Amino acid sequence: MAAHTWNSARAAKRIAARLKEVKEIEIKDYVRDTDLTTLPRNKAYRVSGVHLYVDIKNLEAMLATTAVEGETCHKRTLRFLNLHFRAVRRILTAVGAIEVDFHNQRLHAVITKPYGDEPGRLHRAIAIAQLIIDVLAQTGEEGDDVIPAARVRVGIDSGIALAVCNGRRGHVEPLFLGAPANLAAKRAGGGKAEGIYLTNTARGVIDLSEDGVEDRTPLSADEIADSQDEAALTVTSDQIVKDWRTDLANNPIAKFEFSGHTPPFSNLDFEVLTPKNSRRQTAISVYADIDGFTDFVAAGVCDDEAARDVVRVLHVLRSEMDAVLHTDFGGRKVRFVGDCVHGVLGEGTAQTTNEEESVSTATLCAAGIRSSFDQAITALEDEGHLEAGHGLGVAIGFDLGPIALTRLGMKGSMVRCAVGRSVLGSEAQQRRCNGEETAIGLAAYDAASNAVQTAFGSARKRGSLTYEAAVEELANRQDETAKVAKAVAKAAAAGGLLQSSAAPAADYAFAPRRIEPTKPAGFA
Numbered sequence: 001m002a003a004h005t006w007n008s009a010r011a012a013k014r015i016a017a018r019l020k021e022v023k024e025i026e027i028k029d030y031v032r033d034t035d036l037t038t039l040p041r042n043k044a045y046r047v048s049g050v051h052l053y054v055d056i057k058n059l060e061a062m063l064a065t066t067a068v069e070g071e072t073c074h075k076r077t078l079r080f081l082n083l084h085f086r087a088v089r090r091i092l093t094a095v096g097a098i099e100v101d102f103h104n105q106r107l108h109a110v111i112t113k114p115y116g117d118e119p120g121r122l123h124r125a126i127a128i129a130q131l132i133i134d135v136l137a138q139t140g141e142e143g144d145d146v147i148p149a150a151r152v153r154v155g156i157d158s159g160i161a162l163a164v165c166n167g168r169r170g171h172v173e174p175l176f177l178g179a180p181a182n183l184a185a186k187r188a189g190g191g192k193a194e195g196i197y198l199t200n201t202a203r204g205v206i207d208l209s210e211d212g213v214e215d216r217t218p219l220s221a222d223e224i225a226d227s228q229d230e231a232a233l234t235v236t237s238d239q240i241v242k243d244w245r246t247d248l249a250n251n252p253i254a255k256f257e258f259s260g261h262t263p264p265f266s267n268l269d270f271e272v273l274t275p276k277n278s279r280r281q282t283a284i285s286v287y288a289d290i291d292g293f294t295d296f297v298a299a300g301v302c303d304d305e306a307a308r309d310v311v312r313v314l315h316v317l318r319s320e321m322d323a324v325l326h327t328d329f330g331g332r333k334v335r336f337v338g339d340c341v342h343g344v345l346g347e348g349t350a351q352t353t354n355e356e357e358s359v360s361t362a363t364l365c366a367a368g369i370r371s372s373f374d375q376a377i378t379a380l381e382d383e384g385h386l387e388a389g390h391g392l393g394v395a396i397g398f399d400l401g402p403i404a405l406t407r408l409g410m411k412g413s414m415v416r417c418a419v420g421r422s423v424l425g426s427e428a429q430q431r432r433c434n435g436e437e438t439a440i441g442l443a444a445y446d447a448a449s450n451a452v453q454t455a456f457g458s459a460r461k462r463g464s465l466t467y468e469a470a471v472e473e474l475a476n477r478q479d480e481t482a483k484v485a486k487a488v489a490k491a492a493a494a495g496g497l498l499q500s501s502a503a504p505a506a507d508y509a510f511a512p513r514r515i516e517p518t519k520p521a522g523f524a
Contacts, residue, residue: 003488004329004361006368006467008375014323015372015379018316025308030163032115036098036174039165044311046301049112050125050158050202051180052097053188054132056084057151059105063421074280074404075256076145077419081105082253082275082408084150087139087244088132089409094235095128100176101166102408102415103337104423106188110161110176120230122158122198122206127231129154129196130224134237139244155187157199160301164311166336175338177310178301182294182338190215196224251410258404260350264330270407270416278406282353283346284362284444285418285426286331286398288321288369290314290339291435292391309385313392314339316380320372321394329365334405334418340430344403344418347481355447359400359440360474360481363452366396366438367470374466393435399425400444429460438465451477 022042030036030047039045062080066073085102092099092109100108111128114120133152140149161178180201187197195218200210206227211217219227258280261268265283273279296313300306321341325331331345347361348354373394380386401422407414422443429439439461445453451474456462471489474482 003484004364005485005488006324006328006364006371007489007492008371010328011320011324011372011375012379015316015320015376018319019312019379019383022312022315025311027162027304027307027311030112036163039163039174041165041315042311043165044307045163046160046307047110047112047163047176048118048160049098049110049176049180050118050121050156051161051176051184052107052109052111052125052129053155053184054088054107054109054129055153055155055188056081056105056136057153057192057194058148059419060421060424062148063419063424069402069421071258071280074258074402074419076147078256078275078278078404078406078408078417079141079145079253080147080150081417081419083139083141083147083248084136085408085415086247086410087135087240089413090244090247091128091132091135091235091240094240095124095131095233097128098174100174100181101335101337103335103342104417104419106185108176108181108185118158119206122156122202123227123230124233125156125158126196126198126219126224126227127233129156130228131233131235131237131240133194133196135240135244138237138241151194153188153191153194154196155184155190155199156196156202157181157184157187158202158205162297162301162307162310164314175336177293177297177314177339179294179298185338187214193218195219256404256406261405262350263346263348265332265344265346266326266330268332268405270332270334270405273405273407273416274414275406275408278404280402280404281346281350282355282358282401283344283403283422284331284358284398284400285403285420285423286325286343286345286362286366286396287427287430288325288341288343288366288394288396289430290317291393291395291433293339296390296392312385313380316376317373317392317394320376321369324368324372325365328368329361331365335416342418342423342427344405355400356449357481359444359448359452360479362398362400362444363440363448363455363465363474364467364470364482364485366398367465367467369396370394370438370465371467391435395430395433395435396438397426397429397431397433397441398439398444399429399441400447401425433461436463438462449474449477449479449481451479451482 030045062077098110136150141147157180159180161176166175254275325343347357399422403420425441475486
């Protein structure tokens with residue numbers, strides 16, 4: 001059994017190092033065609049733009065195409081996402097929009113043109129949104145495995161946001177912080193109905209009446225047509241679909257093939273993953289989201305000094321949450337999603353996951369993330385980067401289940417992807433938490449030790465679960481993973497030889513092994 005632990009001294013050293021990285025921050029105003037793809041950590045641009053979020057609503061249905069969550073539904077889902085990702089990327093390139101993020105079923109893009117014309121940008125965003133809807137309606141596939149067209153809901157808002165560096169360890173892309181990004185995402189995720197949904201702020205810019213419930217009323221066909229006339233895009237859905245089909249014929253999507261990864265997941269190199277070299281096994285999916293960050297950014301985005309602190313706070317908090325996941329508990333970040341970290345972890349072998357141990361490790365990891373978060377908040381306050389009443393917290397959710405890990409797209413422009421019912425489930429658990437709570441999904445709860453089940457209770461949610469509290473409580477109830485972690489901490493405090501196991505160097509990690517020949521019962 002690997003011993004994964006958290007301790008305050010190790011966290012303090014990391015937090016101090018991250019603070020030094022962002023001691024000096026430069027805030028600049030975005031100007032025409034500024035390149036945001038190579039931003040250093042200590043620079044941010046203030047960008048006036050329209051934020052567009054696209055949410056594919058039938059991803060969950062794709063994962064449910066088989067009764068058992070086996071390889072078949074994962075392969076269908078990954079092909080479904082890959083088809084639509086390549087189509088949407090072609091659209092964004094054609095219309096000159098900034099692609100920010102493509103996280104599984106969600107796309108975030110920013111429209112900055114025409115410069116100095118906010119109504120013009122909004123009309124353009126609406127026209128682009130409808131173009132995406134029209135194209136994705138034609139990008140399903142017939143055949144032995146039917147891949148349906150995507151059902152799409154789009155959220156749009158307009159305003160000022162901060163563009164900063166997103167990612168670490170060779171996986172870097174722009175990230176936009178601020179209310180327009182978050183509110184557009186909320187409109188996209190505000191229901192299952194399809195259509196284009198604007199915030200009242202955006203509606204006011206183009207002289208549309210306010211909507212009493214922003215998530216209830218999509219733009220009408222006439223309102224969309226008016227924006228299409230104003231935007232006068234030079235590309236049509238028929239052109240995009242024709243080029244997309246030609247591209248697929250010339251560069252077909254490879255069949256997805258899976259092997260298992262020998263834990264710890266911290267050794268997983270995402271950059272070598274492709275459809276033919278994907279990973280799949282039962283694991284934990286965890287989401288840790290900074291609660292209250294949207295309001296914190298909104299209060300500081302227009303003031304240079306406050307904006308500098310926004311960048312510092314984000315960098316320190318997210319980096320430390322990632323470090324707890326990756327360094328302390330052998331997990332792997334899939335990606336940063338705004339102010340949220342999505343990661344995977346697990347215990348066992350490439351062929352067999354120790355589910356109970358994985359859930360116990362995830363519980364300790366979530367508790368470690370909370371303890372590190374609290375410690376980082378204190379350090380930021382001591383350095384004068386956070387004032388009293390900032391309202392920041394961390395909401396954490398995790399769940400257990402089969403997860404497929406790969407990258408989608410084409411060589412040179414591929415994005416990380418993790419799909420599985422537990423991925424959706426862990427995000428749902430995170431969303432039902434406030435900034436002091438941690439929640440566990442039903443599958444993880446059912447596989448957990450009695451100690452973990454008792455800790456979370458029948459509601460499967462727990463407030464203020466710090467690392468020290470979790471280790472003590474679980475170990476006292478005879479959770480084996482917590483008992484080992486407690487022993488390691490005790491020996492380290494006494495100066496003993498017993499230490500937390502570190503992830504093996506990549507050169508000595510077990511190679512991924514094929515798992516298809518010996519499928520466990522129930523896997524398709």
